Amino acid sequence: MKLIIFDIDGTIIDSVNTDDDCFIETFYNLHQIDLTNVDWTNFKNITDIGLTIEIFQKYYNRLPSTKEIELIKNHFFELLNNRKEEFTEIKDSLSFINYISKIPDFQIGFATGGWKETAELKCNYVGLDLDEFIFKSSNYHFNRAKIIERVIDEALTKNNINQFETIFYFGDGIWDLKATEELDIEFIGVDFKKNNKLKKAGVKRIIENYETQSKIMNWII
Template sequence: MKLIIFDIDGTILDSVNADDWCFVQTFKDLFQIDLANVNWNDFKNVTDQGITEEIFERWFKRMPEKQEVEIIKRHYKNLLKEKTNEFTEIDKALSFIELLADSLDFEIGFATGGWQETARLKCSSVGFNLNNFIFKSSSHHYNRAKIIELVIKEAMDKNKNVQYESILYFGDGLWDLKATKELGIDFIGVDFNENNKLRNAGVKKVIKNYVDPDKVMNLIQESIQVD
């Protein structure tokens, strides 16, 4: 059995532009902080929780209080609700996930840098229910590699008698690549906008979408073996 873990934004959903706008607008509305020209790669932890904590460290020289994070989440989610018509699946992503889920050869999980509530909203807007899968988010940890580790742990606990042949992660960001390198697991890049940033970073396995499931499946079968 292979463990396949997916990121969400930019990996199975075309949601990055609207999502980024809502996140940036949230901090402008609530704190008058302008993040319009920010490069997310400049942050130590590119997750909603990690970025929020670093913003507070930079601007306010302190960590956010729990109540403040909840206010940020609520405002951000409300903005996202107004953008749900802009969220679409990356071509054939959901049918490919269904194909994997129907096979006894795979366990499927999701590890996103987004918060749990907003990730569920975005997925449900395209008819995808995360409740059917192992799912961890920035609500569980601020560090992306740790989020992926939590998915792996739950998958291991769920299938105690199974030895995974391989573990791999589908992602679209350089931060996804970094996390998989830290964990020593295989990585398949998703570049539906064809910006080539992952190829330029040395990623050999990159797909634009999931319209050719045989091609994607072949890349999965080539994944590294678990020690």
């Protein structure tokens, strides 16, 4: 059996720009912290909770409280909800997920650096029900590799096996690539914006969208 795990933002949904805008606006509205020119790659853990922790450490020299995290998450959710019409699926991503989810030899999971609530908002809007799959988010851990690891662990338990034949992770960020290298699992890059960042990082298997289904299947079968 093979495990196929998908990131969400920039991998199956075109949501990165809106997500960045709303995240930046959230911290400005609630804490008057200007992240307009921030380079996310300068952070250690590029997940919603990971970024929140590091921002608090940088600007306040302390960790955020549970209440502060909830306020940030809720405000972020409302901003995204007001712009949800901007979320669209990356071409044929949903049909591809639907197709492979029906193959008995495949287990499907989702691991996102976003919060559970905002990931569900985006996926519900484009027509993907995460309740049908194994799904983990930064609600579970601040580290992306640990989030992916939790999907793997649950998938092993669900299928009552000790290991998968192969594990593939679809992602769009350099941080996704680094997480798969840490876990020693296979990586397939998604570059629908054609910025070539993954190619420059040495990734060999890259798609712009899921239209080339036969090529993807040749990689994962």
